[in-house]
Amino acid sequence: xxxxxxxxxxxxxxxxxxxxxxxxxxxxxxxxxxxxxxxxxxxxxxxxxxxxxxxxxxxxxxxxxxxxxxxxxxxxxxxxxxxxxxxxxxxxxxxxxxxxxxxxxxxxxxxxxxxxxxxxxxxxxxxxxxxxxxxxxxxxxxxxxxxxxxxxxxxxxxxxxxxxxxxxxxxxxxxxxxxxxxxxxxxxxxxxxxxxxxxxxxxxxx
Amino acid sequence: xxxxxxxxxxxxxxxxxxxxxxxxxxxxxxxxxxxxxxxxxxxxxxxxxxxxxxxxxxxxxxxxxxxxxxxxxxxxxxxxxxxxxxxxxxxxxxxxxxxxxxxxxxxxxxxxxxxxxxxxxxxxxxxxxxxxxxxxxxxxxxxxxxxxxxxxxxxxxxxxxxxxxxxxxxxxxxxxxxxxxxxxxxxxxxxxxxxxxxxxxxxxxxxxxxxxxxxxxxx
Numbered sequence: 001x002x003x004x005x006x007x008x009x010x011x012x013x014x015x016x017x018x019x020x021x022x023x024x025x026x027x028x029x030x031x032x033x034x035x036x037x038x039x040x041x042x043x044x045x046x047x048x049x050x051x052x053x054x055x056x057x058x059x060x061x062x063x064x065x066x067x068x069x070x071x072x073x074x075x076x077x078x079x080x081x082x083x084x085x086x087x088x089x090x091x092x093x094x095x096x097x098x099x100x101x102x103x104x105x106x107x108x109x110x111x112x113x114x115x116x117x118x119x120x121x122x123x124x125x126x127x128x129x130x131x132x133x134x135x136x137x138x139x140x141x142x143x144x145x146x147x148x149x150x151x152x153x154x155x156x157x158x159x160x161x162x163x164x165x166x167x168x169x170x171x172x173x174x175x176x177x178x179x180x181x182x183x184x185x186x187x188x189x190x191x192x193x194x195x196x197x198x199x200x201x202x203x204x205x206x
Numbered sequence: 207x208x209x210x211x212x213x214x215x216x217x218x219x220x221x222x223x224x225x226x227x228x229x230x231x232x233x234x235x236x237x238x239x240x241x242x243x244x245x246x247x248x249x250x251x252x253x254x255x256x257x258x259x260x261x262x263x264x265x266x267x268x269x270x271x272x273x274x275x276x277x278x279x280x281x282x283x284x285x286x287x288x289x290x291x292x293x294x295x296x297x298x299x300x301x302x303x304x305x306x307x308x309x310x311x312x313x314x315x316x317x318x319x320x321x322x323x324x325x326x327x328x329x330x331x332x333x334x335x336x337x338x339x340x341x342x343x344x345x346x347x348x349x350x351x352x353x354x355x356x357x358x359x360x361x362x363x364x365x366x367x368x369x370x371x372x373x374x375x376x377x378x379x380x381x382x383x384x385x386x387x388x389x390x391x392x393x394x395x396x397x398x399x400x401x402x403x404x405x406x407x408x409x410x411x412x413x414x415x416x417x418x419x420x421x422x423x424x425x
Binding site for chain 1: 217279312357403418
């Protein structure tokens with residue numbers, strides 16, 4: 001599939017018109033409440049996004065009891081922080097270690113843990129990622145400038161069912177006395193998909 | 207269906223090019239396309255498996271040349287056309303010409319936050335206990351149904367190990383066709399990369415595929 005920025009302006013204005021036409025038809029037919037559509041946009045534009053997942057990871061790093069609850073029942077442990085809903089009904093966490101790096105893909109469509117990461121980026125839904133994440137993950141990681149030690153094995157999770165996977169990246173060194181709030185700033189979206197690692201303390205402004 | 211959506215292991219699409227500081231939406235229409243797709247799902251006229259099947263049934267040239275929200279929109283239009291919710295002419299003009307279908311529900315703006323937060327869980331009470339358990343060696347079936355399946359081509363006819371039992375989940379292969387939820391036990395099956403992709407794959411790497419029991423036989 002093509003990247004959004006490849007599309008020319010006329011195709012984009014056609015889409016604006018097409019979607020407006022469709023929306024007014026579906027509202028006129030009584031299938032949709034227009035204000036409810038605004039709520040959907042507002043939710044995924046401003047309320048649900050990767051800061052949710054970052055809070056989960058920061059808490060997992062800080063609180064051994066919470067980490068254990070995530071391992072036992074991730075959906076319930078994540079719901080403790082108020083993060084529930086569509087595309088996050090059945091959560092599981094996978095923990096990165098020096099031995100194993102986890103990485104998540106959906107080769108068949110675009111399954112992604114919305115409740116903790118929000119809507120997926122274009123590359124996650126793109127043919128290059130979906131085709132190669134399973135067959136040559138180390139090379140794909142290098143395209144994200146992630147170079148893992150040779151001895152680190154890669155385990156790729158293909159989201160073929162309704163299970164949604166959240167990667168817990170390794171906690172960076174030099175953060176022992178950091179608060180959860182401060183730790184969450186180190187947790188990038190890509191580090192929770194497994195196409196990135198957590199930021200180092202020197203990479204975030206104090 | 208062996209369609210263009212089943213991409214695992216293809217080698218023709220080039221490198222991954224993440225866009226720096228990618229915006230969440232690339233234009234107003236993407237926001238509305240997302241909301242229309244999610245919103246129409248609440249009408250209850252189809253399930254998530256049927257909507258995936260509608261997208262993967264689009265023509266390969268369309269599927270491979272359009273963006274994901276264009277695929278969503280086109281899939282949505284087909285779902286509505288097939289069920290008589292709209293007509294081709296209505297889609298072209300945007301004006302209502304036929305009586306609306308009675309949909310199962312229309313979520314109001316007041317109820318939408320709760321509806322989004324509730325989601326659509328697919329775990330069901332099992333009618334029998336799981337036949338397989340963690341550590342079992344299993345071989346996936348070599349199946350090529352014309353209809354919807356969630357067993358990717360690269361993982362068919364391959365032997366791996368069960369590493370988790372996820373519970374009893376709605377079975378997409380029947381649910382997509384409107385033939386019922388038919389809940390089945392779901393397992394995480396771990397495959398060695400070389401089993402899937404041959405001797406050029408990196409030794410030691412693994413791929414985990416979630417597989418329903420009807421996809422599996424004991425190895």
